[in-house]
Amino acid sequence: QKEVEQNSGPLSVPEGAIASLNCTYSDRVSQSFFWYRQYSGKSPELIMSIYSNGDKEDGRFTAQLNKASQYVSLLIRDSQPSDSATYLCAFLVSSNTGKLIFGQGTTLQVKP
Amino acid sequence: DGGITQSPKYLFRKEGQNVTLSCEQNLNHDAMYWYRQDPGQGLRLIYYSQIVNDFQKGDIAEGYSVSREKKESFPLTVTSAQKNPTAFYLCASRPDVSNQPQHFGDGTRLSIL
Numbered sequence: 001q002k003e004v005e006q007n008s009g010p011l012s013v014p015e016g017a018i019a020s021l022n023c024t025y026s027d028r029v030s031q032s033f034f035w036y037r038q039y040s041g042k043s044p045e046l047i048m049s050i051y052s053n054g055d056k057e058d059g060r061f062t063a064q065l066n067k068a069s070q071y072v073s074l075l076i077r078d079s080q081p082s083d084s085a086t087y088l089c090a091f092l093v094s095s096n097t098g099k100l101i102f103g104q105g106t107t108l109q110v111k112p
Numbered sequence: 113d114g115g116i117t118q119s120p121k122y123l124f125r126k127e128g129q130n131v132t133l134s135c136e137q138n139l140n141h142d143a144m145y146w147y148r149q150d151p152g153q154g155l156r157l158i159y160y161s162q163i164v165n166d167f168q169k170g171d172i173a174e175g176y177s178v179s180r181e182k183k184e185s186f187p188l189t190v191t192s193a194q195k196n197p198t199a200f201y202l203c204a205s206r207p208d209v210s211n212q213p214q215h216f217g218d219g220t221r222l223s224i225l
Contacts, residue, residue: 008152032211043202043216044155051211088154095210097162098143099170102154 006089006103014111019076021106023089032092033072039085079110116217118203123222133188133220135203142208144186149200198223
């Protein structure tokens with residue numbers, strides 16, 4: 001059974017701090033990983049894609065991938081109250097079908 | 113505007129009733145997906161379709177049915193056989209290009225009367 005594990009939280013950080021969200025996955029074959037942000041009552045929104053080992057930066061967001069350790073993380077620098085949401089990690093099971101496996105999500109609370 | 117449109121936003125089902133959730137996209141995406149999300153849970157795949165007139169069961173297909181008569185449309189029917197249908201239903205699509213991510217509509221919240 002292919003799985004994604006995330007700490008459900010809540011993870012609470014003060015405004016301006018770095019938030020670190022972590023995800024482990026069981027499928028050694030997967031090459032593509034995604035982070036989605038989901039505000040309460042809303043649908044998931046893609047914020048980062050990462051396909052190779054190392055770091056990928058986009059504004060205040062940095063995704064980190066370590067395929068040997070089967071670990072992917074998301075760092076949010078200068079956290080803002082508007083970053084308070086649930087962050088879902090997902091990996092691509094099959095590039096042919098596009099099927100994703102999602103973690104349960106980590107709830108982030110940024111306190112002013 | 114290009115995007116994925118789900119309707120209605122809220123839906124109520126009576127006992128023994130089938131209800132249909134609409135999903136339309138104008139992104140020219142080949143693949144479309146239906147997920148169910150329960151409170152505090154991740155997304156679980158119900159059905160997916162990669163081309164017109166073809167679809168595959170996901171992890172929790174029992175009590176649901178779909179059709180894909182047009183590329184733009186992938187409606188989901190929640191049948192009376194689905195005994196616990198209260199959930200947030202999400203439709204997604206992606207282009208048929210190897211490692212591209214899925215993008216989501218705004219969702220339909222289904223409740224039991």
